[in-house]
Amino acid sequence: MNLSEGKIDIIPVYHNTGRREAILGNQITTWCLNNMALVGEFGGPNTGWTLPLPDTPVRCPGYSVVLIARFLIVIHVTFLEYFFLTVNVIADGTYYREEAFPAIAPNFVVEIRSQSDTEDKVHEKMIMWMNAGVEEGFSIDPFTHKARIYRRQFHWRENVNPSILTSNVLNGFVLNLQGII
Numbered sequence: 001m002n003l004s005e006g007k008i009d010i011i012p013v014y015h016n017t018g019r020r021e022a023i024l025g026n027q028i029t030t031w032c033l034n035n036m037a038l039v040g041e042f043g044g045p046n047t048g049w050t051l052p053l054p055d056t057p058v059r060c061p062g063y064s065v066v067l068i069a070r071f072l073i074v075i076h077v078t079f080l081e082y083f084f085l086t087v088n089v090i091a092d093g094t095y096y097r098e099e100a101f102p103a104i105a106p107n108f109v110v111e112i113r114s115q116s117d118t119e120d121k122v123h124e125k126m127i128m129w130m131n132a133g134v135e136e137g138f139s140i141d142p143f144t145h146k147a148r149i150y151r152r153q154f155h156w157r158e159n160v161n162p163s164i165l166t167s168n169v170l171n172g173f174v175l176n177l178q179g180i181i
Helices: 015-034 068-075 079-092 119-132
Strands: 002-004 007-009 039-043 063-067 108-112 136-141 146-151 154-160 164-166 174-176
Touching: 015 039, 015 063, 015 108, 015 174, 039 068, 063 068, 108 119, 119 136, 119 146, 119 154
Parallel strands: 108 136
Antiparallel strands: 002 007, 039 063, 063 108, 136 146, 146 154, 164 174
C-alpha cells in the first residue's frame, strides 16, 4: 500500500509472496528484538513512512528498520526518555507520540518482487528509497533468482542465486534467502 498525490495504491499479494514475506519478516523481527538497543522502530508491509521528498509520499516497504539515533531525532526525545517511555509502554499499554506515518526515511528497507511487479518497477522503488535517505536496501526477485543490494555510496550490486545477504547497516544481520529466492 502506498499513498501519493492523494491516491492509495493497494497492491495484491499472492500466496507465494505472502509466504516469502513471512519468512523475511521473521528474520528481521528476530534481529530487531535481539538488538532493541539499536532499533527505534521496525515494521512490515503495513508500516508507512512519509518520505522527505518533494511530493512527500507515504510509502510502505516490504520491511523496514529505523535505527535508534535517527528515530530519536524524529520523536524529539533523548535516549533515556525513550528508555523510560518504552518501559511505560510495557507497563500500561500506552504508546508515546505515535504518528500514523512518521516523517522519516528508514535506515534499512527490503522489497520482495511479487507477480504484480516488474523488475524495473522494483528497481525504481529502490532508487526512490535511496533518494529519500535510506542507507541500505535489499530487493529480492524470486522469479529471476536475483537479489540487489542498494547502498547510498553506490547505486546497487546484483547477486545471482545468493544464499545470504549481509547488511552493512544492521550490525550482524545476515538474511538467509532459503525459502525466499
